Amino acid sequence: MISITIDDRELRDALDRLARRVEDTTPAMRAIATELETRISDRFDAQRDPQGRAWAPLSGKTLARKKGRGRILYHSGDLLDSLTSRASRDEAVVGFGKPYGAFHEYGTRKMPRRGLLMADPQARTLGEDDRAAILDILSRWIEGRPL
Numbered sequence: 001m002i003s004i005t006i007d008d009r010e011l012r013d014a015l016d017r018l019a020r021r022v023e024d025t026t027p028a029m030r031a032i033a034t035e036l037e038t039r040i041s042d043r044f045d046a047q048r049d050p051q052g053r054a055w056a057p058l059s060g061k062t063l064a065r066k067k068g069r070g071r072i073l074y075h076s077g078d079l080l081d082s083l084t085s086r087a088s089r090d091e092a093v094v095g096f097g098k099p100y101g102a103f104h105e106y107g108t109r110k111m112p113r114r115g116l117l118m119a120d121p122q123a124r125t126l127g128e129d130d131r132a133a134i135l136d137i138l139s140r141w142i143e144g145r146p147l
Contacts, residue, residue, distance in 0.1 A: 033085035049115035050127025056112035
C-alpha cells in the first residue's frame with residue numbers, strides 16, 4: 001500500500017475551522033472522499049490528469065498488443081474497479097486496490113506518467129479543480145450548509 005498525504009495550508013486551515021464548528025467531521029470527510037473518487041473515475045473517460053492535461057498516448061507496442069483498440073489505462077477494467085474511498089473523522093482516503101496504480105501515478109523508466117490522483121506526485125499537490133472542490137465542500141460544512 002502506498003500512502004500519500006497532501007499538505008496544503010489552506011485546506012488544513014479549512015479543516016481546522018470545520019473541526020471547531022462540528023463535533024464529528026466524518027460526514028464532511030466522506031463527502032470529500034466521494035467527490036475525489038468520482039473525479040478520479042471520470043479521468044479514465046477523459047484520459048486527462050488532474051491538471052486537465054491529456055495522458056501520453058499508448059506506445060506502438062501497446063497499441064499492437066491491443067490490436068489498435070482500447071483506451072489508455074483500460075484493459076480489463078480491474079484498475080478502475082479497484083478504485084475505492086473511505087473516510088473517518090481525521091481523513092478522506094482515495095486510492096486503488098491494485099498496486100500497479102502507482103506505476104501510472106508516478107510513471108516508470110519505460111512508461112510515462114498518467115496521473116490520476118495528484119497534479120504533481122513529487123510535490124504531493126492536488127489538481128486545482130480537485131482542490132477547489134474540496135474547499136467548496138469544506139466551506140459549505142463550515143457555513144452549516146452541507147451538500
